[in-house]
Structures are given as structure tokens and as C-alpha cells.
Amino acid sequence: MPCLYLIPTPIAENAAHTIPPYVAEIVRELDTFIVERAKTARHFVKSMEPVRPIQEMIFEEIEPGGHSTGKICEAARTVFREAIAAGKSVGLLSEAGCPGIADPGAGLVAMAHQDGVRVVPLVGPSSLLLAIMASGMNGQSFTFHGYLSPKRLELARDLRRLEQTARQNKQTQLFIETPYRSQMVLETALESLSPDTRFAVAQDISGAGELIRSLPISMWKKGQIPSLDKLPAVFLIG
């Protein structure tokens, strides 16, 4: 029976070793992919040494142009349904990491369930999960919030709200930020949070520049502040 494979991709440069070989074996046999971005997806699939020439494969973007409407475009729906009807399995690929987590892929997975198509999640790197593991914060209860407000004043308010929730519910609070705003988030957190609140940053996990620091705010202020400007980051309060 054809199925929808959820295919993880590396989350750092030169981190192909984080993809288990059984994932490569599955990718090699597929020829239809629904993807976040066609260019990077083609590059990844090519690196898995597929059995067919890459030119004969279909790479259909979930939302061409990356408009983040959260909707699956009509072309992607059609490609998915035609492949399944023809008895062929389909691969779902995120830009980096696990499809369906902090990316627009979930809509296609929901559609597969509605259509009665088997969904098979494959094991691979997730910056969120690795960040929770490595933070030493509570992994029995946590919330992922996506992005917080991009505006400094509202961000400070968001951070204090998360700090309060973390304390009241004994629950780790997790969010992400783009490269060019990560430094501002770190500075705002150090200014806004209580000295005894635990705060963590994770960047380039599994890569050459892996940075994972998890300390109370008071300890952060005593040490040198790392430069976060070049890569996306995961932040944790707990």
C-alpha cells in the first residue's frame, strides 16, 4: 500500500550523519515529493543517491513562494492524490529538520489521514527536541510557542508571561527566532527575566558551531554573552 513518508533532513551544515541509513533507503526509492522548498529538497534527495535521475522526479512545493498561509496549494494536493492513486508512496520534506514541526507540512499530513492514507514518520534531527533534551529543563511538561513578538517591548512582555507560566505550571517554555533577531531576544531576556529564572539558548545543534547554554539569568550575566547573529536559535525558559 502506498503511504506518506515524513522525511527528516539535516539541521546543520555537514550533518548528513544525523540521518539514519534506513531513511536514505526509503528516499532512494521514491520519485514524488511534496516539499517546503524545491531547491533544497532536490539537493537533499540527490545526496541520498536515488535510483532514478532527479530530472524524472516531481518536487511540488506546499506553498510556492513561501507565503505561509498554512494552506496546501491545489497543485500539491493533486500531485499527492495522483501518486497515491497510482500506487506510489510520497515523501514530505521540510526545509530543515522534521516535517510537520514548525513548518507548513502538517496540512498535508492531515489530508493523508482524511484520505485514509497511511502516514509513516521517519526518525531524524529536530532542533526543538534536541534543545529540550540538552537544556536540562523539565522534559515531562513543555510548551512550544513558535515565534514570539518581533517588537522589543512586546517581546519583553511575552518573555515575562512565559517566565510566569514556567514557574506556575513547572513547565518548560520553548520558542524559536530567526538569525537576525536572535541577539535581540537574548539581550531582552537578560534584561527582562528574574535572576533565578533558568534560560537556555541552542544554536547549530549537530553542527560545527553547536552552542548550548542553559543557566540561571544571574549566571548568564556573569559570563560572556555569545554572538547569535548568524543562525536561527531555540530559546527555553524553565
Place this chain on the structure above:
Amino acid sequence: MPCLYLIPTPIAENAAHTIPPYVAEIVRELDTFIVERAKTARHFVKSMEPVRPIQEMIFEEIEPGGHSTGKICEAARTVFREAIAAGKSVGLLSEAGCPGIADPGAGLVAMAHQDGVRVVPLVGPSSLLLAIMASGMNGQSFTFHGYLSPKRLELARDLRRLEQTARQNKQTQLFIETPYRSQMVLETALESLSPDTRFAVAQDISGAGELIRSLPISMWKKGQIPSLDKLPAVFLIG
């Protein structure tokens, strides 16, 4: 520099293929492990074909007897600090899946950060993450709650509270259950939740009995109810 490796283990029978080879390479070189349960940890390390005889290695349990106090026992602290002081890296192993997530390992990770020891999370299977991916529910915002109440009436109340939070915050709500209570959770959810609420069950992910079903409650009621009694399960509302 010695470090603390966070080592994932398979989450299903005969699922060694979900552990990337670089993890095996790291495990092979270690001889000191802090673990959730010594017996299963020894079995896993042996399967990685370590360079030293298993009898010469240290497997120290975080909480001997599995008392779930959330505290690292004195013996485990000592083993960790002595190994690091001797320049040797230490591995942290959970009973299944990723250490620090829904297990007692987080305390040791926090201790490593306090001691200034580098923490290195390795890539592997996590039933929680794979369940979110495969649910098709919102992966941009989610909360993991650990276990809900074991009592049926309180469980029904918890489920309705999660349903309300999922709806109000557009946030996927995630929890786990032990094998012998999973069937009761499924039945209580089908009785307690609204027909249009999306409900998912994931069991034995990456194993031979992989079960992943994600549907509105109304659709669940129309189909055959699966038997969940033999394995732990992840449940999602979204």
C-alpha cells in the same frame, strides 16, 4: 574535553535501524553511563559493539529502584563527576527514546551545565516528536502534559480542559499513557470530546505494530476502535 552525551535508544522492538551510526560510534568509545535502568542500558550498549568488555564499564542508575523522585542519587552524581574529572566523557541513557524527555534524566543535564561540562544531544527516536509529526495537527504550537489523571472522572475533565485549550490557543495538546490504561483513555476521549475535535493515537512508532490514527471524534466513532492494551501510547488533541 570530556562531555555528557545524551544517547537515544530505540522506542520499538527490532528498531535498531532508527539509531544513526554516528551514535553507535560514540557509544562504542564510552565506558561510563548514567542510566534509567541498568539492565536495558547494558543490553543496548552491548548491541553497539563497544571496544571494552561490558563488565569493565559503569552503569549507574539515576534513581535506583525507579522511585521517580526527580532527584539524581548521590552515587550517580559521584560517578559523573569522577569520570569528568578523569577526562572521560559520560553517556546518559533513557529506558527508551531520548534522555531528558519524559524521563528522569533532566536533572543530570542541569548538573552538567552548572559544572560547566559540555552537553551533546545525539539524534534518535522520540515517540512524542514522531507523534506530533504524524498527527497532522499544529506543529507550530504544542504542549506536552506528561500523564493525565488515572481516575476516569478526573480524566474526562482533564480531556475536556485540553480540548478547550487546543481550541482557544490553536495549540496541539499531547499526553502519554501506560499500556494498561491506554484503552480506557481512548474510550473516555471518545465519550467526552466534541464530534469535531481532532483526536490522535500513536503506538509502537517505528515498530512492527505501528499504529497512528488522527481523525475527528465523529470519524473515530464510525470506525473500528483499535486495541491499545499492549503498549504505551501517545495521545493528541488538536
